[in-house]
Amino acid sequence: xxxxxxxxxxxxxxxxxxxxxxxxxxxxxxxxxxxxxxxxxxxxxxxxxxxxxxxxxxxxxxxxxxxxxxxxxxxxxxxxxxxxxxxxxxxxxxxxxxxxxxxxxxxxxxxxxxxxxxxxxxxxxxxxxxxxxxxxxxxxxxxxxxxxxxxxxxxxxxxxxxxxxxxxxxxxxxxxxxxxxxxxxxxxxxxxxxxxxxxxxxxxxxx
Amino acid sequence: xxxxxxxxxxxxxxxxxxxxxxxxxxxxxxxxxxxxxxxxxxxxxxxxxxxxxxxxxxxxxxxxxxxxxxxxxxxxxxxxxxxxxxxxxxxxxxxxxxxxxxxxxxxxxxxxxxxxxxxxxxxxxxxxxxxxxxxxxxxxxxxxxxxxxxxxxxxxxxxxxxxxxxxxxxxxxxxxxxxxxxxxxxxxxxxxxxxxxxxxxxxxxxxxxxxxxxxxxxxxxxxxxxxxxxxxxxxxxxxxxxxxxxxxxxxxxxxxxxxxxxxxxxxxxxxxxxxxxxxxxxxxxxxxxxxxxxxxxxxxxxxxxxxxxxxxxxxxxxxxxxxxxxxxxxxxxxxxxxxxxxxxxxxxxxxxxxxxxxxxxxxxxxxxxxxxxxxxxxxxxxxxxxxxxxxxxxxxxxxxxxxxxxxxxxxxxxxxxxxxxxxxxxxxxxxxxxxxxxxxxxxxxxxxxxxxxxxxxxxxxxxxxxxxxxxxxxxxxxxxxxxxxxxxxxxxxxxxxxxxxxxxxxxxxxxxxxxxxxxxxxxxxxxxxxxxxxxxxxxxxxxxxxxxxxxxxxxxxxxxxxxxxxxxxxxxxxxxxxxxxxxxxxxxxxxxxxxxxxxxxxxxxxxxxxxxxxxxxxxxxxxxxxxxxxxxxxxxxxxxxxxxxx
Numbered sequence: 052x053x054x055x056x057x058x059x060x061x062x063x064x065x066x067x068x069x070x071x072x073x074x075x076x077x078x079x080x081x082x083x084x085x086x087x088x089x090x091x092x093x094x095x096x097x098x099x100x101x102x103x104x105x106x107x108x109x110x111x112x113x114x115x116x117x118x119x120x121x122x123x124x125x126x127x128x129x130x131x132x133x134x135x136x137x138x139x140x141x142x143x144x145x146x147x148x149x150x151x152x153x154x155x156x157x158x159x160x161x162x163x164x165x166x167x168x169x170x171x172x173x174x175x176x177x178x179x180x181x182x183x184x185x186x187x188x189x190x191x192x193x194x195x196x197x198x199x200x201x202x203x204x205x206x207x208x209x210x211x212x213x214x215x216x217x218x219x220x221x222x223x224x225x226x227x228x229x230x231x232x233x234x235x236x237x238x239x240x241x242x243x244x245x246x247x248x249x250x251x252x253x254x255x256x257x258x
Numbered sequence: 259x260x261x262x263x264x265x266x267x268x269x270x271x272x273x274x275x276x277x278x279x280x281x282x283x284x285x286x287x288x289x290x291x292x293x294x295x296x297x298x299x300x301x302x303x304x305x306x307x308x309x310x311x312x313x314x315x316x317x318x319x320x321x322x323x324x325x326x327x328x329x330x331x332x333x334x335x336x337x338x339x340x341x342x343x344x345x346x347x348x349x350x351x352x353x354x355x356x357x358x359x360x361x362x363x364x365x366x367x368x369x370x371x372x373x374x375x376x377x378x379x380x381x382x383x384x385x386x387x388x389x390x391x392x393x394x395x396x397x398x399x400x401x402x403x404x405x406x407x408x409x410x411x412x413x414x415x416x417x418x419x420x421x422x423x424x425x426x427x428x429x430x431x432x433x434x435x436x437x438x439x440x441x442x443x444x445x446x447x448x449x450x451x452x453x454x455x456x457x458x459x460x461x462x463x464x465x466x467x468x469x470x471x472x473x474x475x476x477x478x479x480x481x482x483x484x485x486x487x488x489x490x491x492x493x494x495x496x497x498x499x500x501x502x503x504x505x506x507x508x509x510x511x512x513x514x515x516x517x518x519x520x521x522x523x524x525x526x527x528x529x530x531x532x533x534x535x536x537x538x539x540x541x542x543x544x545x546x547x548x549x550x551x552x553x554x555x556x557x558x559x560x561x562x563x564x565x566x567x568x569x570x571x572x573x574x575x576x577x578x579x580x581x582x583x584x585x586x587x588x589x590x591x592x593x594x595x596x597x598x599x600x601x602x603x604x605x606x607x608x609x610x611x612x613x614x615x616x617x618x619x620x621x622x623x624x625x626x627x628x629x630x631x632x633x634x635x636x637x638x639x640x641x642x643x644x645x646x647x648x649x650x651x652x653x654x655x656x657x658x659x660x661x662x663x664x665x666x667x668x669x670x671x672x673x674x675x676x677x678x679x680x681x682x683x684x685x686x687x688x689x690x691x692x693x694x695x696x697x698x699x700x701x702x703x704x705x706x707x708x709x710x711x712x713x714x715x716x717x718x719x720x721x722x723x724x725x726x727x728x729x730x731x732x733x734x735x736x737x738x739x740x741x742x743x744x745x746x747x748x749x750x751x752x753x754x755x756x757x758x759x760x761x762x763x764x765x766x767x768x769x770x771x772x773x774x775x776x777x778x779x780x781x782x783x784x785x786x787x788x789x790x791x792x793x794x795x796x797x798x799x800x801x802x803x804x805x806x807x808x809x810x811x812x813x814x815x816x817x818x819x820x821x822x823x824x825x826x827x828x829x830x831x832x833x834x835x836x837x838x839x840x841x842x843x844x845x846x847x848x849x850x851x852x853x854x855x856x857x858x859x860x861x862x863x864x865x866x867x868x869x870x871x872x873x874x875x876x877x878x879x880x881x882x883x884x885x886x887x888x889x890x891x892x893x894x895x896x897x898x899x900x901x902x903x904x
Contacts, residue, residue: 061267061268061269061822063265063267064265064267064840064842065264065265065841065842065843066265066266066842066845067842067843067845067896067897067898068842068898072456072457072835073457073832073842074453074457074458074844077380077452077453077456077457078381078384078450078452078453081449081452081483084483084484085449085483085484085486086487088485088487088488089487089490092487092488092491093491095520095521096491096495096506096517096521099514099517099520100512100513103514103516104512106512110512177498177502177504178502178503178504178505179505179511180505180511180512180513181505181506181508181511181513181514182512183504183505184498184504184505184506184513187504188495188498188504188506202883206887206890215892215894215899216892216899219264220892220898222898223892223898
């Protein structure tokens with residue numbers, strides 16, 4: 052039989068999750084899809100309740116940018132360090148990969164700390180009204196995603212230090228980087244919705 | 259060979275007895291409890307899904323029979339009003355969440371790798387995990403019932419009735435947390451199906467050669483990915499409202515009860531398609547086999563399936579026509595609901611044309627598949643009717659809607675499922691089901707179903723509201739309800755015969771050959787039941803119907819008895835998403851306790867949250883970190899990592 056042509060089998064094939072679209076890549080893509088949907092439904096709820104209220108929204112004045120603006124910058128930088136680490140791995144520079152992962156991890160922790168300061172400064176609680184409930188739900192949901200991301204990056208950095216991850220065995224880094232970019236992108240959506248839009252289009256209730 | 263080779267050229271050979279013996283040794287689970295708890299074999303997991311979901315169907319069915327006895331005549335006192343509320347709520351969520359989707363996951367888990375010509379799902383451990391989470395969530399959802407009070411505000415659990423001030427017991431907390439818990443299983447399963455579809459198809463099974471059954475499940479699971487978050491979020495908000503006093507649904511402080519309904523139905527309507535599209539694809543896959551011809555308009559049916567799911571996300575407000583929304587919004591959603599008829603009709607006409615132009619063989623499976631077409635049309639027409647806003651105002655919350663939902667869910671889910679079992683039972687067990695019992699089984703179910711549920715259309719038109727525990731005699735609904743109750747019991751008798759047929763055939767059924775129905779797809783190319791490794795050599799696919807090529811194309815083009823051997827532990831080829839060209843060899847995991855452990859830790863977390871034992875929840879959550887590290891540890895033997903430096 053001659054049904055096997057050059058493009059199919061037999062030919063040398065890499066063993067294990069090699070290449071770009073590994074099962075892990077598809078898995079994380081699907082995970083990002085479903086998590087992005089949660090953020091979308093949270094933001095839908097926010098705009099829905101805003102559209103239905105006759106009270107000022109947010110009820111206690113414009114949201115402070117004191118902590119959230121720097122934390123946005125920090126997360127943007129962390130996406131860059133993750134990209135820098137990933138590129139380093141592709142180029143075979145393991146030291147760059149390792150230090151890029153550690154930098155990303157530290158920036159992620161810094162964002163979480165800043166968000167805690169932001170919470171401390173807010174004049175309302177999660178049970179003082181629907182706005183507060185949504186505000187804390189959305190921001191806490193994002194902080195949880197970042198915390199999970201920090202733990203995952205820590206695990207990857209550890210495996211990197213143990214010598215498991217090499218330029219040839221890099222799918223774990225690719226997949227985790229994809230998740231991290233999602234965390235940063237989700238924050239941009241949250242930041243624009245919760246912190247920026249009220250400054251641009253203040254919603255003061257009925258005229 | 260080196261200890262951890264990076265590349266390998268697969269050997270192409272014909273299967274030998276020696277190879278089969280070696281593969282059996284590598285792929286079968288170790289005996290005993292460890293093998294039972296730790297299996298990642300998609301066939302075992304699929305069968306467990308089928309059995310567990312069917313048990314839930316019978317539990318939900320018993321609840322339904324209780325309600326039917328109560329309603330058989332006016333002013334009965336079998337169930338108290340409170341118990342009746344629990345019965346219809348438990349019946350609803352049991353059937354919709356614990357039966358409808360899991361039973362289809364059972365089929366898909368069992369059949370996907372066989373139909374795709376491979377040896378396991380893309381994530382075998384995740385597959386085991388989804389099953390354990392499903393079982394534990396199912397038990398969790400029932401503890402309220404055993405703990406004194408089950409959830410009693412209907413399966414869609416509207417606020418404010420579901421809020422703490424009107425419903426202070428723990429039953430709604432059980433329901434809320436249980437639904438979030440179950441969502442973990444559903445979502446993880448969806449991720450697995452998507453990765454399996456795009457990464458593990460047999461070489462040569464390009465996107466145009468993917469059988470229809472795969473499409474139905476894939477499309478439904480992509481929908482699940484975007485629909486389930488809405489309901490998980492909704493229930494999380496409700497639980498936070500009840501437990502911590504947040505204000506999501508409280509209008510006094512800016513919340514809105516309608517937010518619950520929006521999020522619930524943004525999930526709820528796509529969910530309808532998630533639990534019917536895979537079942538419709540069972541019909542599309544099975545019916546042509548008994549019509550002795552390929553499905554008419556395969557590509558159109560695939561595209562219609564995709565279109566139905568997409569449109570399914572744009573019709574949720576038709577569940578809320580009576581809530582006083584703006585007319586323009588209702589007009590949009592009514593129009594979208596009408597449009598969905600078009601892709602549905604594509605499937606119906608394709609099935610009818612397949613029967614019409616085929617040479618039907620009237621087996622039991624054929625009868626169930628053909629009945630699905632009839633019931634789908636009836637359920638579709640009643641749905642079409644309620645898409646019209648003024649008629650919906652008249653019919654909403656009456657038995658007309660109850661009739662509609664049951665024609666849809668029993669007609670398009672239960673009938674294809676039972677037909678699917680008759681179709682694939684020989685593959686799963688190596689034995690045929692009794693056709694004689696099957697005849698009785700089918701006619702009892704078909705007549706009982708129509709006798710039971712068709713009169714509900716009339717009682718609904720006569721104004722009988724749903725969810726009432728009894729009704730006065732002077733309403734004149736007594737006779738219709740008696741007929742409904744008799745029909746329900748005839749239907750239940752049919753289901754009982756089905757169970758008897760399954761159990762009996764399992765042990766004394768006639769032995770089944772590899773392909774008893776002379777079907778065209780790959781699952782029939784391997785033995786019945788399939789060996790633990792599915793295929794001794796990996797098939798190479800050249801058409802949509804590999805086993806019918808001699809008849810349809812003149813000669814055999816796919817290669818089934820010669821292929822890649824891949825016999826170095828658990829290996830399968832990874833192929834590209836569109837062309838299915840092999841581009842890597844995947845090393846699959848072995849028997850492991852990681853999935854069941856992680857599922858138990860999640861269960862522990864939810865129990866802790868339910869009982870307000872925060873330390874239990876926190877401890878289980880923390881314990882998940884080492885469990886996940888264990889799971890994802892980069893094992894060189896799986897090709898995930900280089901060997902660690904010495």
